[in-house]
Every structure is written in C-alpha cells, then in structure tokens.
Amino acid sequence: MKLIQFLDREATESYSQVMLIAAISGMANSLLIGIINHATEAVANQEDLTQYFLLYMIAFALFLYGQWYAFERAILIIENAIFRVRTRLTGKVRQVELAFMEKMGANTLYGRLTQNDTLISQSIPMIVGNFQMFSLMVFSLLYLGYISPISFVMTLAAMGLGVMYFMTQSRFIKNSLQNVRQKEQIYFKSISHLVNGFKEIKVNQQKGRDLLQRIATVSTEAQDIKSAVRKRESRLWGFGRLFIYVLLPIVVFIVPNFSHEHAGNIFKISATLLFLIGPTTMLTNMIPLMNRVNMAIEDLFTLEQEMDETIAHAHQNELVDKARQNFQCIKIDNISFTYPSSKGTAFSAGPFNEEVHAGELLFIIGGNGSGKSTFLKLLTGLYYPNQGGLYLDNTLIDDSNYPYYRNLFSIIFTDFHLFDKFYGVADIDVEKVNYWLEKMRMQHKVKYQDDGFTSTDLSTGQRKRLAFIAAMLEDKPILVIDEFAADQDPQFRQYFYEELLGEVRDMGKTIIAVTHDDHYFHVADRVWKMDEGRIELHTASKET
Template sequence: MSLLRLLQLLEKKPLHRLLISAVLSALSTTAILALVTYAAQKIDYTKAKFVDLPIAGMFVVCVIIYVVSDSQMIARFAADIEQAIDYLRMRLINRVRHADLWKLEHFGQTRLFGSITQSCKVISSNSQYLAMASRSIILTVTILLYIATVSILSFFLLTCLLVAAAMVYYKLGLSVEKCQKNLAADESKLFECVSDLLDGFKEQRLSSAHSRALGEDFGMLSSHTVTARSELHRQSWQQFVFGETMFHFMLGLVVFIVPLYSPSVSKELVKISAAIMFMIAPIFGLMQSLSVLRAATAAADRMMELDEELIALEEQGSHSEPDSIPENFSEIRMANIEFSFPSQSGEKPFAIGPLNVEIKRGEMIFVTGGNGSGKSTFIKLLTGLYHPSRGLLTIDHKVISSDMLASYRALIAPVFSDFHLFSQLFGIETIDQLTAEDLLNWMEMAHITGIKENRFARTNLSTGQRKRLALVAALLEKKPILILDEWAADQDSFFRKKFYHELLPELRRRGLTIVAVTHDDRYFDAADRILHLEEGRITELLTNERGRDENI
C-alpha cells in the first residue's frame, strides 16, 4: 500500500506508534464491551438497585484510555503523514531542480503539477482514514476474540464469514480503483483542454470554427468524465451495500444458525449480539475508510511513481561538488558540437552543427537567423542546458565536464525568449538598493515598480516591461556573461534604439561578455561579431570592423 510506503520514508517509526495507539484504543473498547455486558448480566441476576462502583470505576478508566489513545493516534498520525508528504514533495522538487532540460521538456508538466500539488492535498485530506482503518481492524479482531471466550462456534463461523466477505469486498475494491484511475486520466485530459482554452484564448476568439470545435471537444471529454464518475459512484455504493448486507448476515448467523448446533449458546446470545452490535462502528468505519483511502492511495501511487520516473530525468553530475571556474576567463569555445532532435519514423531529424565557435571575454556577439534555424538550440548548447551528441564545450581550453557544468552555468545570466520573471530575486543574498534603483531608472521602470525585500513590487506588466525587469534581475546577479534571446523584440522603437546604442555598449564597457539573439539588422553595427544560423549551419557575417564571411 503506497500510503504505508510513504510513511516508511521517515526515519522514525510512525507505524509502530500507530499500531500501539490502535491496539490501546481497541483493547479499551473491548474492555468497555465486556464491562457493560457483565454489569448488565449481574444486575439481571442479582436485581441490584445500586451501582457496582468498582465496575463503574473500571468503565470510566477504560473510557479515558480510549479517548486518550484515540486522540493521540489521530494527532500523531496526522503529523507523521504531513511530514512524509513534505519529505516526498521536497524530493520531487529537488529531482525536478536537477533534471536534464531536454528530458524535462519531453516529460510534460501536467503530471508534475498534479502530483506535487493536487495529490499532496488529496493525501493530506484523507490520510487520517488510514489510522481509523487500522483501529477498526484491530478492534474487530479483539471483539472476535471476546466472542471466542463466549462461544468458539460463533467465533469460528463469524471469522469465516468475515474473511469471505473481506475477499469479495477487496475484489469489488479493485474494480473501484480501476474506475478511479480511468477517472483521473479523463480529468487530466479535461485539465489540458482548459489549459488550451486559456492559453489559446485569443486564437479561439478569432476563429468561431476553432472555438466551436474546442467547445465540442471539451463537451465530449466532460460527458465522458461524467460517465466515468457515475460508474465510480455506482460501484462504490455497490461495495458499501455488500458490506452492510454482510453485517446483517452476521446477526442472522448468530441468532438463527448457531443455536441449532450449540443449544448452550442460547443463554449467551445477548452477549454475542451485543458484541456484534459493538462491531457496527469498526466495520462501517473500515468500509468508509477503505472507500476514502482509495483516493489517497491512488494519489500516493502517482507521487511514488513520479518519484521513480524523475530519477531517469536527473542530469549526470548534478549532485556532485562542482569544480570551480574563474570569472576572469579568456575564451569559450564550441568545438565540432552537433545536436539533433529525434523525429518520427521516415522523417529527417533537425540537426544543428557541427558548430565551431570561439567567444572571447568582453565580446558582444549577435546571433541571427530565421525561424527554426536553430538559434534557441544554439543558446541552450552554449549555456550547457543541452548536451551535445558530439563535440566539446571548453573554457580556456578546459573541457566542461558534467562536474563543471554547475560552475560554468553560474557564470551566465540569461533572459530567454520564453523567459520567466520571478517575483522574488532568488540567489541574490544582499541587494545594493542604490544599484537596483539605478538599474530601474536606466530601464525606465522606477516609476512603475520597485524592489522591496528582495521582491519586485509589481510584475503584472506588459511583456516588454517584464523583459526589462528580467534584465534588471540578470544584471543584479553580477555575472560575467549575459545571454539575451530576442530581448528587444517586445520593446517600442525608442527603447529598442536605447537598448542597442546605449545599454549594450555600456554593459560591454563594464566588461560583460554579451551574446544576443536578434533580428534587428539596422543595429548590427553595435556588435563586434555577427553569427548567422541557417538550417543548423552557422556562418560569420560581415561587420563594419571585419570584412569576411566564412563557415565556422
């Protein structure tokens, strides 16, 4: 059971504490049953009109033990399961943090969001039922043992009936679990459809046919989900009715069958019937717990499966101690680097390379090329986010191995074309407020937002303004290499001119090595060198200072 595996992730022994508390709760409840039936029988025989104080005292003690053990069991188990959830959640996050970008891009985000957020919520909301189920099972066993002290035949028959019923109940439960998995798959498709609607809202609003087809597809998925959920409810209720019926059979077995084979039991029918009535709470509690636990177990299954799958995504060397690389490097070289994307059978894969590029410290290089020419792939190879299938990436003639990747990447501050603007400035321990204000003024953003407590005061801005903040964040990291992918594409004409004629030259003067992907050919004169990509091949174009055009 995945919930038990989840608890075993903790170094301490939560299951031991759970079992001890459950046993104490069950024994105290069984003792209450024995005391009540004994007191009632004694009153019936003696016709006493006064309370038997010793028995009453024992009754009170048993009730106190029950309340304390039950409360401690739920409280401790809730704390343990939350710690286990937090441990696994952080392990998943850490696995994602150390994942290989290429593998992660092809893994998909839907399962990650579902497992890290929704599954945790489901487990946390329903995990207490595992404690209830444990207590119910132990209580049922102790009550059966009590019945054995009264009638061995009743104990044997009731045990056989319960075992048979449990097997049938379990098989019905497997069918319910299958329905839950099908429902989870359908709801995942619904989530993707809603994401398509929100992410592609403009496109569907401009095309009535697109919008209509999207609505029809959502309607079909929604209808299928309704059918799957209805089937789940039907099978869950069918399982519950079966359990209730078995309880009725237990009473009938004791009252109508047992006396036929053991006439002496007739005098003890009240005790046995009372014991069976005491079993109502644990049996129905167990039925309720198992039905609810299926959702928590399925959620735990998803988290544990995801944890195992993410191991395969881990980037080699991501946990090793990184070798240091000095910031005052002389050159970065891409030597015969090649990279290709997998393709469908019969299709020609897109490949980039061989790339032979040398970048000197302090240079400003523009990278140009049409859509699909390989510019973004070139940037990912240069930054070490993609691993080449052939060739070497070196810095000062030293090959950047897997143990050096973290140190190499630490030299780079990027603003990608599909950048994400973090509201909080992670990784910057102390921010020089004057420097931050100067950068915001330089980007003409000081009147719009600010930086307080390592956070941007406001980020719900236009794409161009958010790019300016992303550049501010990159510059505050004070790294020697700046990577800009289509940074000026979302700026107005005035600020675009300022970017090429003022910002970039000043950053170069400060000693930064700049690699910028751009289409703005009117500003090519600002670059030291221009690299052009076309169908995965790279050439160096003419600049004002250099008069050559060659394959590199």
C-alpha cells in the same frame, strides 16, 4: 499498504507508538461490549454491578484518551512527512533538466505536486479512524472467539470471503482510477487553455465554444469511468453490512441446533455481531479513500523517481569554479542534439564546431525554426548534447560540472519570467539598481523596494527591461538574450543596439544575442547565421 511505506520513508519520528495507542483504544472500545454483555448477565442474576460500572468507565476513558492521542500524533507525524516530501520535491524541481520540464509540462507537474499531498493530508483523520476500527474489529472478534468459538470461525470465514471479493474488485477500481487521472490531466490542460487563452476566447466565441466542447467531452469520459467505479464501490459498502446481516440469522437460528454452549450465549453473540456492524461498515467505506491515497502516494514516489533519473549528480568542480569570472573561450566541440520524439519527425541541431570568445558581442541570426533557441539551450547547458562536448577553456563540461557551468550565464529567453524579487543576488546595491533603472529608462515607472521592483504589472517591453536589469544585477560573465529588442520601441531599440550593448561589453561581459534586427547586425563583433539546425555562415560585423 502504501501509507505504511510512505511513513517508513518519510516520518521523522516513530509512528509505532501511535499505532499501539490506537490499537489499545480500539481494544478498550471492544471491551465496552464485553462489559455490557457481562453486566446484563449480572443484572439477570441480581449481582452487584459496581465492578462492571468501574470497568466500563476505565475502558471508556482509555478509548477516549487513546482516540484523542492517536489523532493528534498521527496528524503531526503525517503532516511533517508531507512537509518533508513537499520540500524535497520542490527542491528537486529546481534541479531537473529542462527537457524533463518541457516534456511533462508545467500544468501536469503542478497538479502532481499539489493534488497528491493535499489528498493524503485530508485523509489523515479517516486513516487513524480506520486503524482504530480495525483494532476494534480484531478485539471484538477475539471476544467473540472467547464466548463462542463456532461463531468466531464462521465470522472469520465470512470475512475471508469478503476480503477475496474486495481483491477481485480492487484491480478494476485501481485501473479505472488511473484512467480517470489521465482524463483529468487532459481536462486540466484544457482548463489552462481556457484561462491562459482568455483574451482570445473573449473575442472569438466559436473558439470558446469548441474549447468548452472539448472540456465537456473529456469531463464526460472521466465522469463515466468515475460512475462505474462508484457503482462498484457502493456494492462493496453494501457488502460490508450485508455479510453481518446474513451471518446473524445463521448464528441465531441454525447454529444453536448443533451447539448447546452456543445457545446459552446467543444474546452475547448477537450483541457482539451487531456491535461489529459499525467498524465493518466504516472499514469498507474507507476502501475508496484508501485506494485514492495509495494512488496519490504511488504517484508522488513515481514523480520523485522520474525527477531523480533526470537530475545530474553534480559535484563542485574547482576548475570550472575558478574559471568562472575570467574564462577565455568556450569551445563547442562537435555537438549535436535531437529532440526526443515518438513520431520520427524530431528536429536535429548540429553538429556545431565553434568557439565563443570572452568579451565579444556575438549575434545569432536565422529564420524562424532554424534552431537558434535550441542552440542557445545547448550552449548554456540547459540541454545535454547527444554527442560532442563543451569545453570551458580546457575543461570538459560533463555531468559532474554542468550546474556550475550554467552559472556562467544570465539568460533572457523570449518566454522569460520576471521574478518578484532579485533572487540569487547576495548583496543588492541600491545605487546599481537605480543606475540600471535609468539606463533602461524605467526610473519614472518603477522603483527599487524590498529586494525587488515596486511593480511588475507593466507592458511586455517594460517587463523585459526589468528582466534585463535583474540579469545585470546577477553580474554573470555571459549575458544571453533571445530576441530581446523585439518588444521595444524604435528609439529604445536603436539605443539598445548602438549604445547599451557596447557598454555592457565594455564592462567585460560576453554577450550572445539572438536577433532578427538586420539594421543593427553591424554592431556585433561576429554574426552566426543559422539554417535548419546548423550554423551556415560566419561573418565579422563589417562584412554583414
């Protein structure tokens, strides 16, 4: 069972005590039927009932206390384990490679991270109850064996048949549930189009109808599979009860003809069998949930394994660290990169053989799809090249120091994200924030407050200016910007190219900017022009 595997891996404290107490509670529960059975016999023989009453109260107290204790402890242990997994996996999200993230998609990753642990958490009470019921069943069966070995063997045989039947059904159920998961991922993706494309859908009703049609189709497909699964599961539920009702008449009407001892205990046997209906039904009802919990745990394990495979095990590399602030040159040595694709039409970039010099203002220009952003991702270490290597001065950047190399850069991509606080900036200098607010002409719009800006609900161009300020506060030696000025008004654009970039360079920073603004190519120290994944033309600014 995956849950045991999950607890073995993740629980910080032993869960065996909880299992023991749950087992004792189940045993105490099964004792109740034994005590009642013997008490009814004592009533018939007109014996004193005090000892049965006391025994009943003790068993009852044990059962109640055990149940309470097991629930409380199990909730704590499982919630702690979930917390550990959640913290570890979110930590790993930060470490995975960009290519992994782009391939999986943010929605899928979010879904896998949140839905699985929610499901495990919600099922805790049922899981504990399940274990208790199992223990109750085991001890009730042992009691049955004590009063009638023949009934015990028959019940065990019937249960064996039941387990075999479950096994045959569970493969179908598991495969179907996996199928449902795939459909649900498409469903969630379509929902994200509905939410993120809300404005487009609002102005184009046909677009909205088509998207809803797609959502309806996927939902129906998922629903059909779910219905088939539910049908099978309901057969299992019925089976749990059914086998005892089939067993009862055999034990009551047929077996007494062959066993004299059995006939004498017929009341106790049938009472015990009737008592077994509860736990058996509960256990079979739990199977669908356990299937889902098993799959959730399996998916969490798989997700972590997929993440681990992409995480480079970087160790602190002194050479890169020392070189950070005062490097001379980044050498791009015969680097090339091809996007992974199953259709054979993947875009290839490179080979690149270039040098970026410290303190220069470098423009990268070229048509749409020429590979500018891909090149930036290679240069900043977000993609690993398929061949060739990067050198920071004379240090080769490899798996061991890529994360430290990336620390050289502050990057503002076209799909930048503006954080609510200045994460990663150790001592925020308020004067510096105000200085940059003024420089970016945002001082009248937002202020600095609580390690962030007072507001980020701004226009795209304004949000980009705040992202620029955040990048300047990070104070990295290299600033990389991808079409930064595209959303800026003409005045700011002119000011940005003709004043601001030069000022940032004079602060000692290296600037690499992807741009389409041909009016301003002259401000760059050098311009590289890209075409079909290669750098076709190198020019010094005066030549452009």
